[in-house]
Amino acid sequence: MNSYTETEFFVGAIPYQMYVQYYRPSQDQNLVPIVLLHGAFHTGTCFVKTPDNRQGWAAYLAELGYPTYIVDWPGHGRSGCVPNFPVMSYQRVINATVALLQRIGPAVILTHSMSGVVGWQTAQTHPKLVKAIIGIAPSPPANLLPVITKNSSLAFPEDRPRIQSREDAKKYFTNSDTFPQEAFENYFCSLIPESARMSNELRNVEGQGLYIGDPQILYSIPICVITGDQDPRHPRETDAKTAKYFRGDFIWLPEVGLPDHGHLPMLEHGNLAIADLFINWLHSKGL
Structure with missing residues (x-):
C-alpha cells in the first residue's frame, strides 16, 4: 500500500488554469511542501514515473x-x-504558480530546464512564498543572456507552436549513458507542443526575456543548481554562473559520484540517488 494518497485540482484563472496533482503523505511529518515544475515540451508526468516504469520523484518524495x-x-x-x-507567455505560468503557492502556503520550488525562469520570477515577486529553489539544469534569468534579434536563426516564428523532433529529442534530451534507451519511444510519445512566445522569451529575443529587477531579493532564499556532465545544453560554466548570480550552491553531479547524467535526471537510471542528493541539501538548510 502506498504511504500517500493522490488528489487533483486546478488553480489559476480560466482559460489559463493549471492542473495540479497532489501526493499527500499518509502521516503528517510537518515537512515543507515541494512543487515540481516541468520543462519545455513536457508535462508533470515526467515526475510520476520513468519511461521504463521505475518510480518517479513525486512518489519517492511523498x-x-x-x-x-x-x-x-x-x-x-x-x-x-x-x-x-x-x-502564450511565461507570465501565464508564473501567475498560476503563484496561485498554487497562495493556496498551499510557502513551499520549495523544484524547476527543470525552461521552468527555471518561473522559479526566479516567482521568488522575486513573492519571496515569502518560496522556501527554497532547486534548479535542475535551470534556464537563467534574462540578465545573463545576450539580446537576440527576431531575424536570428535562434528565434522562432510565433504563428505556430514548436514541435520537438525525434532527432532533437535524441540529441538534447535522451543522449546520456544513463537514459533508458529501450524506452525512448514511450518517452517520445509523452512530448507535447510548446509555446513559441515562451521559447523566444527564454532566449531573450528582442529583449523580451524576463529580467530580475533586484537579485538581492533572492539572496536570502536557499538556491541549489544541479547539472549533469552529459547535458549538451547546460555546460558546467553556464549553470555555475546562474548559481553564482543568485549566491546559491552549485552541484556538478560527477563531483558527488553521479557521472553520466544528461538533461533528464528525473527519468534516468539513478534518478532516486539524485533525489537523495537534493533532499540532503534541503536538510542542510533546515528544510
Whole structure:
C-alpha cells in the first residue's frame, strides 16, 4: 500500500488554469511542501514515473513525508487548451504558480530546464512564498543572456507552436549513458507542443526575456543548481554562473559520484540517488 494518497485540482484563472496533482503523505511529518515544475515540451508526468516504469520523484518524495505537488503548465497536458497557444507567455505560468503557492502556503520550488525562469520570477515577486529553489539544469534569468534579434536563426516564428523532433529529442534530451534507451519511444510519445512566445522569451529575443529587477531579493532564499556532465545544453560554466548570480550552491553531479547524467535526471537510471542528493541539501538548510 502506498504511504500517500493522490488528489487533483486546478488553480489559476480560466482559460489559463493549471492542473495540479497532489501526493499527500499518509502521516503528517510537518515537512515543507515541494512543487515540481516541468520543462519545455513536457508535462508533470515526467515526475510520476520513468519511461521504463521505475518510480518517479513525486512518489519517492511523498513516501519520505514531503507533501508533493506536480503541475502541468497552463496550456500543457492535463491543464487543457488555451487560446492562441503559440503566443502564450511565461507570465501565464508564473501567475498560476503563484496561485498554487497562495493556496498551499510557502513551499520549495523544484524547476527543470525552461521552468527555471518561473522559479526566479516567482521568488522575486513573492519571496515569502518560496522556501527554497532547486534548479535542475535551470534556464537563467534574462540578465545573463545576450539580446537576440527576431531575424536570428535562434528565434522562432510565433504563428505556430514548436514541435520537438525525434532527432532533437535524441540529441538534447535522451543522449546520456544513463537514459533508458529501450524506452525512448514511450518517452517520445509523452512530448507535447510548446509555446513559441515562451521559447523566444527564454532566449531573450528582442529583449523580451524576463529580467530580475533586484537579485538581492533572492539572496536570502536557499538556491541549489544541479547539472549533469552529459547535458549538451547546460555546460558546467553556464549553470555555475546562474548559481553564482543568485549566491546559491552549485552541484556538478560527477563531483558527488553521479557521472553520466544528461538533461533528464528525473527519468534516468539513478534518478532516486539524485533525489537523495537534493533532499540532503534541503536538510542542510533546515528544510
